[in-house]
Amino acid sequence: MTSTPRGATRLLLPVARPHLPALGRATGLVVLRGLAVLARPWPLAIAVDAALEPTHRPLPLGLDRPLGGLPPLGVVLLAALAGVLVSVAVGALDLAVDLTAESAAERLGADLRRDAFAHALGRSLRWHDAIRSAELVTRLTTDVGRLLDAVVALATSLLPDVVLLVAVLVVIAHLDLGLAVVALGIVPLLGVLAVEQRQRVRSAQAGARTASGALATTTQDLLHAVRTVQAFGREDRATRTFGRRNETLLRAQLHAVRVEARWLPTGEIVLALGGALVLATGGTHVLAGTLSVGTLLVVVAYVRDLYAPVRSLTRLSGVLAKAGASAARVAEVVDTDDGVADRPGATDLRPPVHGIRLEDVRFGYDPGAPVLDGLDLELEAGRVTALVGPSGAGKSTVLQLLLRLYDVDAGRVLVDGTDLRCTTRRSLTRVVGYLPQDPWLLDASLADNIAYGAPAPSPSAVRDAARVAHVEEFLDELPDGLDTVLGQDAARLSGGQRRRVALARAVVGGAPVLLLDEPTASLDDESARVVVDAIRSVARGRTVVVVTHDERVAAVADRVVRLERRRPLDPTDHPDTPEGGEPHDHHDPRPGAARTLALAQPVTQPLARLSD
Numbered sequence: 001m002t003s004t005p006r007g008a009t010r011l012l013l014p015v016a017r018p019h020l021p022a023l024g025r026a027t028g029l030v031v032l033r034g035l036a037v038l039a040r041p042w043p044l045a046i047a048v049d050a051a052l053e054p055t056h057r058p059l060p061l062g063l064d065r066p067l068g069g070l071p072p073l074g075v076v077l078l079a080a081l082a083g084v085l086v087s088v089a090v091g092a093l094d095l096a097v098d099l100t101a102e103s104a105a106e107r108l109g110a111d112l113r114r115d116a117f118a119h120a121l122g123r124s125l126r127w128h129d130a131i132r133s134a135e136l137v138t139r140l141t142t143d144v145g146r147l148l149d150a151v152v153a154l155a156t157s158l159l160p161d162v163v164l165l166v167a168v169l170v171v172i173a174h175l176d177l178g179l180a181v182v183a184l185g186i187v188p189l190l191g192v193l194a195v196e197q198r199q200r201v202r203s204a205q206a207g208a209r210t211a212s213g214a215l216a217t218t219t220q221d222l223l224h225a226v227r228t229v230q231a232f233g234r235e236d237r238a239t240r241t242f243g244r245r246n247e248t249l250l251r252a253q254l255h256a257v258r259v260e261a262r263w264l265p266t267g268e269i270v271l272a273l274g275g276a277l278v279l280a281t282g283g284t285h286v287l288a289g290t291l292s293v294g295t296l297l298v299v300v301a302y303v304r305d306l307y308a309p310v311r312s313l314t315r316l317s318g319v320l321a322k323a324g325a326s327a328a329r330v331a332e333v334v335d336t337d338d339g340v341a342d343r344p345g346a347t348d349l350r351p352p353v354h355g356i357r358l359e360d361v362r363f364g365y366d367p368g369a370p371v372l373d374g375l376d377l378e379l380e381a382g383r384v385t386a387l388v389g390p391s392g393a394g395k396s397t398v399l400q401l402l403l404r405l406y407d408v409d410a411g412r413v414l415v416d417g418t419d420l421r422c423t424t425r426r427s428l429t430r431v432v433g434y435l436p437q438d439p440w441l442l443d444a445s446l447a448d449n450i451a452y453g454a455p456a457p458s459p460s461a462v463r464d465a466a467r468v469a470h471v472e473e474f475l476d477e478l479p480d481g482l483d484t485v486l487g488q489d490a491a492r493l494s495g496g497q498r499r500r501v502a503l504a505r506a507v508v509g510g511a512p513v514l515l516l517d518e519p520t521a522s523l524d525d526e527s528a529r530v531v532v533d534a535i536r537s538v539a540r541g542r543t544v545v546v547v548t549h550d551e552r553v554a555a556v557a558d559r560v561v562r563l564e565r566r567r568p569l570d571p572t573d574h575p576d577t578p579e580g581g582e583p584h585d586h587h588d589p590r591p592g593a594a595r596t597l598a599l600a601q602p603v604t605q606p607l608a609r610l611s612d
């Protein structure tokens with residue numbers, strides 16, 4: 001992804017389209033403001049030339065004509081009033097510009113965040129594994145904010161400033177060509193400074209943005225683990241870890257601040273020199289009688305006004321530089337096509353009648369390091385299959401492949417002979433229900449938590465799911481039964497109760513296939529027993545795959561399959577021929593490519609020997 005301003009334009013244009021009228025209005029208001037700024041020095045010039053220091057030269061632009069016959073005091077009072085009115089107009093226009101541009105930019109930002117978030121949700125888990133959620137948060141908040149600064153600056157600065165710049169130069173040239181040449185002379189110098197500043201600020205900002213994303217990730221990780229941190233009394237260590245990231249961000253920010261600050265006075269000095277030059281040259285013209293004092297005052301004021309847009313264009317380049325760095329980061333989210341969209345011609349998945357088959361499957365979260373390699377596995381329809389085996393063998397990974405949260409790197413996952421990759425995701429979520437290892441419950445009512453498992457389940461479907469998953473058994477203990485709000489992390493429920501709610505969620509849509517990941521992990525005996533009862537109940541008439549280390553859960557299964565975690569075989573080794581299992585060639589010719597290789601084998605040993 002490029003980080004050029006074109007990246008920002010390409011990113012913003014589609015979302016900005018509905019807001020262009022409002023941004024256009026803001027630009028129009030700034031142009032009006034520019035005209036008011038142009039009028040600002042004239043009341044003083046008229047007062048000086050027509051009343052205080054009459055030069056008997058007609059005022060430029062015929063400004064003295066309407067004043068004919070007015071006494072000097074009347075001219076001065078009128079000029080004073082005009083000065084106030086012009087300044088009030090400038091202030092009112094400033095207010096209108098801010099409101100119009102900022103509101104349009106905020107609306108645009110909300111749209112961009114919404115689109116980027118929706119897009120991010122649809123990206124593959126590989127992509128999410130790589131980007132980390134806190135990093136995503138930074139991109140959707142701080143980086144989008146910087147893009148909005150650029151939108152406001154562009155709408156209120158670029159065109160209006162260029163118009164003001166040209167208008168001021170044209171009027172000065174009309175008043176005194178020599179002064180216009182002097183004023184114009186320093187504009188290119190400021191332009192060069194602007195480009196130089198932009199490049200430096202941009203690279204400094206890119207470093208600061210990266211450090212900020214890293215701090216957000218660390219903060220989220222540490223706060224997420226606050227219970228563990230406190231339980232082990234490791235607050236000091238967490239604070240040190242946070243401190244290191246914080247220090248890195250501080251250094252990067254300070255570097256960016258220094259780079260930006262270094263360039264501001266440089267511009268000011270050039271501006272001051274230009275102003276002095278105009279004053280000196282104009283002064284000689286006044287002394288020579290070719291320029292009135294009032295006109296010199298106008299030119300000196302215009303020189304100041306001339307430099308304001310140049311300075312703001314210089315600042316604009318800094319804002320654009322920051323936005324360029326942020327645009328690249330937001331574009332990485334919005335432009336990635338690492339999605340999980342259906343393939344063209346994908347068909348709806350039907351509930352399995354015969355079974356699910358993993359055929360010569362290879363998969364690794366990092367494609368260079370397979371977790372599963374050459375895995376063949378048959379899952380009979382209408383039966384319960386338990387996947388057992390040592391930690392890290394890839395049991396949960398098999399479930400993730402069956403859910404198509406990841407696609408296999410090689411081989412196929414077939415449901416009654418249909419490749420899972422050729423089916424629609426929507427139909428897959430209807431056919432397959434899932435109980436994750438660490439079920440995530442919402443801070444909502446128990447009924448809402450169960451209903452989450454299907455698009456719009458009826459209240460009776462929710463009650464049925466609650467009954468079949470043995471949630472009903474503890475409803476009496478809750479103040480409002482199914483309507484009880486669970487609170488953050490469902491703190492009012494025990495571990496076993498949480499699992500049963502998640503089990504009800506998995507079955508509420510009537511999914512004929514159920515994938516259960518360690519349903520009794522970290523439960524006490526009694527809680528595990530009721531969860532096992534609940535599994536027995538939901539398993540009736542369903543195809544169930546349950547990953548477990550628990551013999552009681554495995555005992556529910558019609559068939560137990562053991563996945564082995566193995567080192568690559570030495571070429572001289574003979575492949576294992578497990579009792580009852582098909583021999584597979586597990587040799588991977590790439591050195592160190594797969595430290596864990598999976599082998600499916602129906603288990604015939606006593607279950608007690610299956611635990612790690």
Ligand SMILES: Nc1ncnc2c1ncn2[C@@H]1O[C@H](COP(=O)(O)OP(=O)(O)OP(=O)(O)O)[C@@H](O)[C@H]1O
Pocket residue numbers: 129365366371389390391392393394395396397398547596
């Ligand atoms: N999102 C991920 N990104 C990278 N590696 C992962 C990811 N999830 C799992 N792994 C790795 O894949 C391997 C298999 O993990 P998996 O969770 O499938 O094993 P498991 O057999 O279910 O283990 P356990 O019984 O401990 O749950 C492990 O080495 C694990 O570290």
